[in-house]
Amino acid sequence: MVFSKSLTGTEIKKRLSIPSNIRPSLPSFNRSHAVRIKLMYGTEIWPIVCTIRKKGYKKPVFSGPLWRNFVISKKLRIGDRIRMYKVHDGCSDCRLEVGKPTATSNRELAMGASANESLVEHHTYNGKRKRRSKEEEEKEKHSRVVQQQHEVMNRGDGGGASFTKNSSGDENGNEKNCEKRRKNKKRKQRREAEQRQ
Template identity: 60%
Template structure:
């Protein structure tokens, strides 16, 4: 049976998303099951091989502001989600008309979920001044005496991040 997955939204998690509820875009409401004059609907959210029952609720009056509420925190705790992790929600539509929702979680590569302005400023300060990362330098001839013969060689020299490199390593970089 053919299935079709459509991305509904992608969100970088905030403090509130982790500790209370996941605020979701209003524009996806038509992709959710009908609320039928109710302010809550249950959805089945699949992550890896586990199905999570999550309540999606909207306000009773005014701006609807949809959120994943009951069941969401359990999902967060079980999957060790942190501020800065990214969730992507898909609607998976089956050929028979049924559907479910799938979530993918992406964690930052560095494992550092919270980067503050101090960290960013410190990293900028540590960068080398406006020097090119790789530059070729003029090579000076070297006279070598081997078995009464003078061999003149010009080893390539280059500079990488402010450090002179010569010989084979530089040849590999320059080619």
């Protein structure tokens, strides 16, 4: 075995960092910073680009669309353990094996992040990690922006304005008003552009 590693979010989404001490086990770079490696996974051969930095620390990484295609095709997840072996046949350079962690409950299975899901990890105040989808992250970001806009509008009032509620009584009135203003502004810009033509 050349090396073994548990996959992280970065390795699922972008690149797999390989220990630099196994560089002699990889095909020769021939004064280049990239080489295409043929990885055997099961009975399939996968071409993967292995790169090193041109200057400084020459740590090899598997990256690019070929690595991403492999990750998505094999449904690799955060926490899967990847093992790489040197192969001495003419078809491939290395052999990869993936060990999936055993989930102790259905909840853990449901929480697993597959390669084509975009999950964001956050640290909460008690040190535990919380996973959110990209969509949830965007919603939270949008609500923060709306809240900041509301605070700016209140400061323009001399600080005397209170948080307004819409007719249904919820606190999204200003959010809807901001959205209307944005749409009206876009319409006005479109009309002006049409008049210029």
